Structures are given as structure tokens and as C-alpha cells.
Amino acid sequence: MERLRPIDLLDPLGVDEVVVDDALRQIEVFTPEGLLLALWHGPSDASRVVILLGGGLGGTLGPAGALYHRLGRRLATSGIGAIRIHYRRPGDLERCVVDAGAVADLAAQRGARAFAVVGHSFGGAVAVNLGAAIPSAVVGVATLSTQSAGCQPAAALAPRPFLLIHGEDDEIVPAASSRQVQLLAGGHGEVEILPGAGHGLSGVAEHVELRLLDWIQTTFAGSRAQE
Secondary structure, eight states: OOOOOGGGGGOOSEEEEEEEETTEEEEEEEETTEEEEEEEESOTTOSEEEEEEOBTTBOSSOHHHHHHHHHHHHHHTTTOEEEEEEOSSTTOHHHHHHHHHHHHHHHHHTTOOEEEEEEETHHHHHHHHHHHHOTTTEEEEEEESOOSTTOGGGGGSTTSOEEEEEETTOSSSOTHHHHHHHHHTTTOSEEEEETTOOTTOGGGHHHHHHHHHHHHHHHHHHHHHTO
16 A cells, blocks of 8 residues: 555645745645645755744744744745745644644655754644654754643654753743753753743844754754764
8 A cells, every 4th residue: 555645644635836936935735624824935945944833823923023934034045945834723733743744745745855843832842743753854853932732752852953942931831841841852952041031032033033043054964964
């Protein structure tokens, strides 16, 4: 029996794609359980791709004042692809992980070979699960204000780069959650607690953006060195 690809798990009814500008495309995957939206920055055949995952309500802009949009634009100038996802069923962890895997599958069909995954809040659990599910392709995982619920597979992330950023004054998910996920990962990973920052990380947006850009570049460079 032929093995199903991740995209096949969605039972897609159709896929539409439109070029928004030279560095951005919009892809819509129509499924019986809803619409999966992907905003794809950078080359369509990029070998290195970052998957950017929103919280429990979905969305494609990310925290810290549209962080994901800015990251996508900046990474595209370096030849790195970046894909922002709006889930079919936000808040449903299992389905959201399948959504992220399906988008990674679409990118792999076009030439992607290495993925870094970034997730905010609920999206942190999606990122951890995706990294655990496809260790041969996901070279690093970063979480922002992550919840600990659903992050039990974090133990499978070692020895790959694992970064956890959290605001000290998070009013929704306490900073201790990132520490808990690090424990679930067997002590693996780097936790950065940002003083004065809340769940949305808006007051430390520039720091988080630069930190992630450096982490992404370093993570991909390290993965090539190990090939």
C-alpha cells in the first residue's frame, strides 16, 4: 500500500495559489474540515524553510506586533523561506500538528530539506510536536510564551537546537511554563525569560525579532555542518 503523505491526511478538495508580490505567495488548501491558509515568504524552492505557528485562536501575524510578517520579509532577503499558517481548527492540537506537517510536506515537494519551527503560546505545543514527529527534517524548534500542555514529546527534540522565550510578566501563561517544557525535554534547551514582558511580547519586539533571526541562521548553519 502506498504511504500517505502528510498533505493527504487533510483529504484536500483543492489547492489555490496566488502571487501577492515578488516575495510573498498565498496558498489556500480547501478540506472537508475547513480552510488551511499559508502565507509563503521567499523563494518557492528554498531548501531552508521556517514554519511560523500562531496561538490557540490561529492567525498569521504572530506576537510582538506582527513579528511573523517581519521575520518572513527579512528571511526572504537571505534566501530562506518562511511560511505563516492559519490552522483549519485553531486550538485542536492534533489537527494543528497535521496542518503544520502538511505545509512542511508542500514545501518539501518544492525543494525544502531543512525546517526550523517557531510557535507562540498554543503554537509552542504545535511546534514541539512537529519537531518530534519529523526529526529528520526539523533541525530546530523555538517557542514563544509557550504553554506546557501537549508538550510531552519535547524529550524527542534533543540534541537539536531548542529555544524557549517567555515574558516574566506573562498574564496568560506563566513563565514557569517554559521551564516546565524544558524539564519535559530532559533539561535540554535554552530558556530566556524577559523582564517586564507580557504574553504578547510587544514591549520586547525588537529583541525577540533579532534573537530569532540569529537563532534561525545559526540553527540552519549548524545543520549544514553536520551533513
